[in-house]
Amino acid sequence: MTDATHDPALRSWVSSANGHGEFPIQNLPLGVFAPPGGAARVGVAIGDVILDLAAAPVAEDVREAAAGPSLNALFALGAGPRKELRARLSALLAEGSGHRAALEPHLHRAADCALHLPARIGDYTDFYVGIHHATNIGKVFRPDNPLLPNYKHVPIGYHGRASSVRVSGTPVRRPKGQIKAPDAEAPRYAPCERLDYELELAVWIGPGSALGDTIPVGQAEAHVAGYCLLNDWSARDIQAWEYQPLGPFLAKNFGSTVSPWVVTPEALEPFRIAQPARPEGDPAPLPYLMDEADQSRGAFDLMLEVLILTPAMREKGMPAHRLSLSNARHMYWTVAQMVAHHSSNGCDLNPGDLLGSGTISAPDETGFGSLLETTRGGKEPVRLPSGETRRFLEDGDEIILRARAAREGSVPIGFGDCRATILPAN
Amino acid sequence: MTDATHDPALRSWVSSANGHGEFPIQNLPLGVFAPPGGAARVGVAIGDVILDLAAAPVAEDVREAAAGPSLNALFALGAGPRKELRARLSALLAEGSGHRAALEPHLHRAADCALHLPARIGDYTDFYVGIHHATNIGKVFRPDNPLLPNYKHVPIGYHGRASSVRVSGTPVRRPKGQIKAPDAEAPRYAPCERLDYELELAVWIGPGSALGDTIPVGQAEAHVAGYCLLNDWSARDIQAWEYQPLGPFLAKNFGSTVSPWVVTPEALEPFRIAQPARPEGDPAPLPYLMDEADQSRGAFDLMLEVLILTPAMREKGMPAHRLSLSNARHMYWTVAQMVAHHSSNGCDLNPGDLLGSGTISAPDETGFGSLLETTRGGKEPVRLPSGETRRFLEDGDEIILRARAAREGSVPIGFGDCRATILPAN
Incomplete structure (x- = not known):
């Protein structure tokens, strides 16, 4: 990468950023936070602290767009201003920048801050591009016909x-x-007995499209503002009974969890890879989904991890236990293809819309993105280091999703935790 | 009805309201309109005119809630203030009210005004409670298994x-x-060849519920702000190919049309009827969906009509032709059951959420709510008075949905048109 913001030699005067596994100066994700006693505002994660963006000398359009308690207006500005902002923040926060004295009072210890949803979500769409997940789930719901013809x-x-x-x-x-x-x-109305997580990559939409317009796949990336982790909690027993013929509804909409920091396309640039070749015999994408540049760099080499912390583990002081290690490279369709497809019928997209990838499972069970897959529908419980087992989630269990991009010659970056604990049914 | 606002003898000093088939003084639906050259604002339809609500001497909380260009805040106030508003508007607009001189300057000819979406829609949920539709559609997509076990x-x-x-x-x-x-x-990417309408009743949510809470069916009506018509346009060929396993997506989200006037639960009160008895052998609703009062008055006797106007008919000066006459009584589940079910898993509802009933078809073909049903999947074209036929919609066709409630001893009311014309594919 020739872009100076990725230079592995680049260090920040924020000392916790240097060697920070998630938020080094090469990342600079955006989010919404509230310092103790303060109102929610836009900030940038750097090491163990958050810079209040309103205090940074950045371009006027960015400053205005970032004035509210959400990233929607900043998302709407698009790639140009976002890239300028990144370059500017990188310069401001770099060792020897000369802005340390001015900015240091506007750094807040992240651990003291409340983190908010990064944007007001207009519409939330969930895709299903994890092909190993689709195959595994298909086997549970439709043993004869796991991967449908479409x-x-x-x-x-x-x-x-x-x-x-x-x-x-x-x-x-x-x-x-x-x-x-x-x-x-007959059915009964009862607390879910097969509660599950789903490991997903989330996409925030930046500049939108008008109703009736389509977004060519080659231009789709210009509509992406950034990425988060998403846990699309799923009630498998409710899902199995309700989902025909119109799809999942109450099995999903009781709650979804996103990580607070929006990792920009720029930060992920060094970790882009070619879309894995389609297996021999797979159909070529239709022309509206096909772009050479997208095929050559539309995927991500991004490790995705699921961890669990049960009440018993917490009591014993045990660390969270890894349930799964997957990778965003297991997406059968690229983000550009998801965006192009979404708008291919003229459906409008808007800044702050959220797209989920669908569960991203690795080909084998060490990287399955849901318990439904890992425990084969609950039949083979997972054994935890605490001696406990899990077929599905129990009350008090905490699920933590993490993402980490690492590559020879680049400073690794992370997404920050996407975590939540299960409360008992009312 | 003892409520004076329904008194059939009640007349308005707005003369066009008296004998008006849709907006007599007994209706008083709320909407958002912009007079020529003016900004969008909240209004009340009465006869051929719209009263600017900001000009009416109504309660302070209502005035404040109605100050913006949407009904969301008014919806959030709930049934109490809405009923008071209705009583107040009825008194202000009644013959001999003494407010005529003050209000007359704030009446706008509806034909001169632009009508807006009544509210910012948070989430839009579409149900599937028209059992005759579900059966008919099921036959097309799953001949062996039209109505699924759930x-x-x-x-x-x-x-x-x-x-x-x-x-x-x-x-x-x-x-x-x-x-x-x-x-x-293999599939191809092409303009939809099986474009269809769907005749639906829409429900606007008023006061919402918090995430994690459930709304008991007996209290569900308190969360309903009012009703509209909804045309859930559907691309049947796209739908058939995409809908497995997660349901319709691009077959629906290119556009949906709602009528502009929100008819309140109060206005519909005289037209409530008992939920039709379930056929012998049908299972009883689970307790969380069962409320005696809802069963005894949760349905509506509301005629629902679909009309078509083709470019050829328009050229010949022909009136729109009725394709279908159905009735809201053909809903298998009540609105209260829809609301209770939606929140039964803790999903939060919010003011301005929109619920569609799903297509409401009558038991026989004179009242089918979509062309897919009327033409039996396109196999039996409909003949129009212009000599044309239609299997599905053609460019330039206009579809008009209407609703009318009429009952012995009550003044009939209507919903206003829900209409839109098909533009050619880009």
Whole structure:
């Protein structure tokens, strides 16, 4: 990379940033935070602290767009101003910048701050581009027919619930719902007994598109503002009974969790890779989904991790236990293809819309992105270091998603935790 | 009805209201309009005119809530203030009220005004409670298994796209999308060839519920702010190919049309009826969906009509032709059951959320709510008075939905048109 903001030699006068596994000066993710006793505002994560963006001498349009308690207006500005902001922040925070004295009073210890949802979500769409997940789930719900005939032609997606998306750290209440055991004559209304997580990459939409317009796949990246982690909590028993014929509804909309820091496309630039070749015999994407540049650099080499911390582990002082290690490279469709497909019928996108990738599972069980897959529908419990087992989640369990990009010659970056604890049903 | 606002003898000093089939003084629906050259604001439809609500001497909380260009804040106030507002408006607009001179300057000819979306839609959920529609559609997509086993237990619903809902009068562009003929080897990306309407009743949510809370079915009506008509335009060829396994997506989200006037629960009070008895053998609703009062008065006797006006008919000066006459009584689940179910897992509802009923078809073909049903999947074209036929919609066709409530001893009311014209694909 010739871009100076990625220079591995670049160090910050914020000393905790240097060697920080997630937020070195090469990352600079944006978010919304509230310092103790203060109002919510836009900030930049750097090491263990957050810089209040309002205090930074940045371009006027950025300053105005970042004045409110959400990133929507900043997202709407698009790639040009965002790249300038990155270059400017990198210069301001670099060792020897001369701005240390002015900015230091506007740094807040992240651990003391409340983190908020980065943007007001207009619409939330969840895709299904993790092909190993789609195959695994398909086996549970449709043993004869795991991967449907449309899968390799259509970036399958559906609308989720925007209102119930919450930022990392917000507990999730176990839902109740209609559950029907396969051998039961009728359903009953009861607390979910098969509560699960889903490991997803989330995409924040920047500049939108007008109703009736389409976004060519080659221009789709210009509509992406950044990335987060997303846990699309799922009630498998509710889902199995309700999902035909119109798809998941109450099995999903009781809560979804996103990580607080929006990692920009610029920060992820060094970790882009070619879209993995389609297996021999897979159909070529239709022309509206096909772009050479996207194929050559549209995927990410981004490790995705799921950890669990149970009440017993917490009591014993044990660390969270890794349930899964996957990678964003297992997406069958690129983000550009998701965006192009979403608008291919003229559906309008808007700044602050959220797209989920769908669960990203690795090909084998060490990297499955949900318990439904890891425990094979609950039949093979996971054993935890505490001696406990889990078929599905229990009350008090905390699930932590993490993402980390690392590559020879680049400083590794992370996304920050996407975590939430399960509260018992009401 | 003992409520004076429904008195059939009640007349308005707005002369066009008396005998008006839709907006007599017994209706008083709320909406957002802009007079020529003016900004969007909240108004009340009365006869052929709209009263600017800001000019009416109403309660302070209502005045403040109605100050913006949307009904969200008014919806949030709930039933108490809304009922007081209705009583007050009825008194102000009644013959001999003494307010005529003060209010007359604030009446705007509806034909001169632009009508806006009544509220900012948070989330849009579409249900599937028209059982005749579900059965008919089921036959097309799943001949062996039209009505799935969950249908009579679960008020089936799914999330739709909020961003692409537009107010009546906004043209709808024919979508393009992936289409795969049953005998084709692969899909192609092309303009939809099976464009359809769907006749639905829409529900606006008033006071919401917090994430994690449930709304008991017996209290669900307190969360309803009012009703509109909804045309859930559908691309049947895109739908058939994309909808498995996660439900309709691009087949629906290119545009949905709502009528501009929000008819209040109070205005519909005289037209409530008992929920039709479930056929012998149908399962009883689970307790969380069962409320005696709701069963005895939770349905509506509300005629629902679909009309078409083609370019040829328009040229010949012919009136719109009725394609279908259905009735809201054909809903298998009540609105209270939809609301209770939606929140039964703790999903939060918010003021301005929009719920669609799903297509409401009558039991026979004179009242089918979509062309897919009326033409039996396109196999039996509809003949129009112009000599034309339609299997599905053609460019330039205008679809008009209307609703009318009429009952012995009450003044009939209507909803106003929900109409839109199809533009050719880009």
